[in-house]
Amino acid sequence: MxxxxxxxxxxxxxxxxxxxxxxxxxxxxxxxxxxxGGAGIGLLTGAPVAGALIGGAAGxxxxxxxxxxx
Numbered sequence: 276m277x278x279x280x281x282x283x284x285x286x287x288x289x290x291x292x293x294x295x296x297x298x299x300x301x302x303x304x305x306x307x308x309x310x311x312g313g314a315g316i317g318l319l320t321g322a323p324v325a326g327a328l329i330g331g332a333a334g335x336x337x338x339x340x341x342x343x344x345x
Contacts, residue, residue: 301338309334 295303313330317323 298339301341302335303338305338305341306331306335309337 310327310331312334314323314327316330317326320326
């Protein structure tokens with residue numbers, strides 16, 4: 276059952292990203308990468324949720340501000 280739910284969520288996420296601009300794609304990508312990195316660092320320090328939230332916010336901001344206009 277968990278695999279079915281994960282598959283449905285993955286398909287929904289990918290379908291939802293198909294009409295995004297370059298800036299929106301960078302924002303989502305930066306947020307996801309930042310959240311993963313922040314959770315990893317937070318896991319080492321004992322606060323994975325706080326690390327994921329801080330890393331996700333920083334990554335999304337960086338992705339939105341970085342690399343050109345679209």
